[in-house]
Amino acid sequence: MIPLSILELARVTQDGDIRAALDRARDVAVHAEQWGFERIWIAEHHNFAGIASAATSLAIAHIAAGTNNIRVGAGGIMLPNHAPYIIAEQFGTLASLYPGRIDLGLGRAPGTDQATVRALRRTPGSDDRFPQDVLELQAWLAPSQPDQTIQAIPGAGTEVPLWILGSSLFGAQLAAELGLPYAFASHFAPAALIPALESYRTRFKPSAQLAKPxxxxxxxxxxxxxxxxxxxxxxxxxxxxxxxxxxxxxxxxxxxxxxxxxxxxxxxxxxxxxxxxxxxxxxxxxxxxxxxxxxxxxxxxxxxxxxxxxxxxxxxxxxxxxx
Known part of the structure; x- marks a missing residue:
């Protein structure tokens, strides 16, 4: 069987609370590690009463602290909500605490409604800069250059593996162009699944991170x-x-x-x-x-x-x- 991984939403139940949701997520990871799952990812959502994973990097730290080997990461960070430099610092910190175990999946949707988008201070057109933001984040996580005056500390040199997440041809084509692994959100938006996978595979360009799709x-x-x-x-x-x-x-x-x-x-x-x-x-x-x-x-x-x-x-x- 091919590798199986888990997308964790830290669901808050009618008879529970946020702490219980996060502790259940950690317990899932403990058992998943024993059962051989490849990775467990946390999804960034905002202003959802039933989802406790808004502070995604903190939820990742909580889960990683309770496990030993399973990869833990974001599925994903909605990058237009954040400055790439801040994400590099956050995930550089995670990679320093849990070396060799952290993944960083990146999406361009807000992960919330339009009113909350304004509360996030997300600027108009920020999703249009997604490809440039991915490249900037990748650069912050790369080894620093001798004449580099600004560094992500922690972050520089950690080279946290990046993934592109998506449910359309846009994400598939970006992942192919950058030579990154691609995760398709067919669990809620399946319409373009097969065309997106075909586009990703046919357009893929090998990179330092990934030799083949x-x-x-x-x-x-x-x-x-x-x-x-x-x-x-x-x-x-x-x-x-x-x-x-x-x-x-x-x-x-x-x-x-x-x-x-x-x-x-x-x-x-x-x-x-x-x-x-x-x-x-x-x-x-x-x-x-x-x-x-x-x-x-x-x-x-x-x-x-x-x-x-x-x-x-x-x-x-x-x-x-x-x-």
Whole structure:
């Protein structure tokens, strides 16, 4: 089986709080390390009551401190929200604390709504500078030159591996041009998955970081001991997507027995389109689904979203995937 990784959203549940969400994320990483997962990434979101990972570099430090070998990183940092120099300092610090274990995935979306964008002091058109910002960040993380008057300290010389994240041809083409690994967000925006991967692979230019293309594909996987139980557990994520469509984002909700009582036909169609790259089932169903997705995409790695309300059930889901 190809490498499996985890995208961690640090979901805040109706019967928990932010500290519990972050501690659960760390516990997931501890178990994932034992089960052989390649990496665990934290996603930057802002002003979401149900997601506790806004201060992404701090959440990464919390998780890395509880583990020994698994790679930990950002999936991703929304770079237009930040000065590249600051991100170089933050991830240079992480790389100094946890050498050889830190990844830095970069996206250009704000990770929030437009009102919060203004609170972030994000300037108009900042996403247009994304390619230049990536190059600037890469330079801050490179070894310093003899005549360089400004350095990222920590940061300079750490050469933290960069990834480009995306859900369109833009990110695929940028990753190919810069010779960086590429992660496609098919776990919520699957429409351009195959064209983006084809574009990335055909346009790829080798770089100092990467000799050949490396494509990671996002997938929602809910595994349980039976197909029926997995379908029930999956209703938590289905309700979350439905709430997003309604503009009523909130805390993670317990699973329900019949999702048809929760969404309208139009909402169902919308959610199913967004979640079309999903696998829900028992061990055999999940194994077959993973094999089919890899065959269809040629993915070098899968990054899994396993949005399950109960912590023990989520751990069981990940254990089944790894087994």
């Amino acid at each position: 490396h494509a990671m594909v996002g997938v929602n996987i809910i595994a349980a001991d039976t197909d029926a139980e997995a379908r029930r557990l999956a209703t938590t994520q289905q309700m979350s997507f439905t709430n997003m469509i309604r503009g009523t984002r909130g805390l993670s909700q317990p699973p329900i027995d019949d999702i048809e009582t929760y969404w309208s036909p139009a909402e169902k169609a919308h959610v199913q389109q967004m979640m079309s790259v999903s696998i829900h089932g028992g061990p055999e169903t999940v194994r077959a689904g993973i094999e089919a997705l890899v065959a269809r995409t040629g993915a070098d790695e899968l990054i899994v979203v396993s949005d399950i309300y109960e912590h023990a059930a989520r751990l069981r889901s990940l254990e089944i995937m790894a087994g």
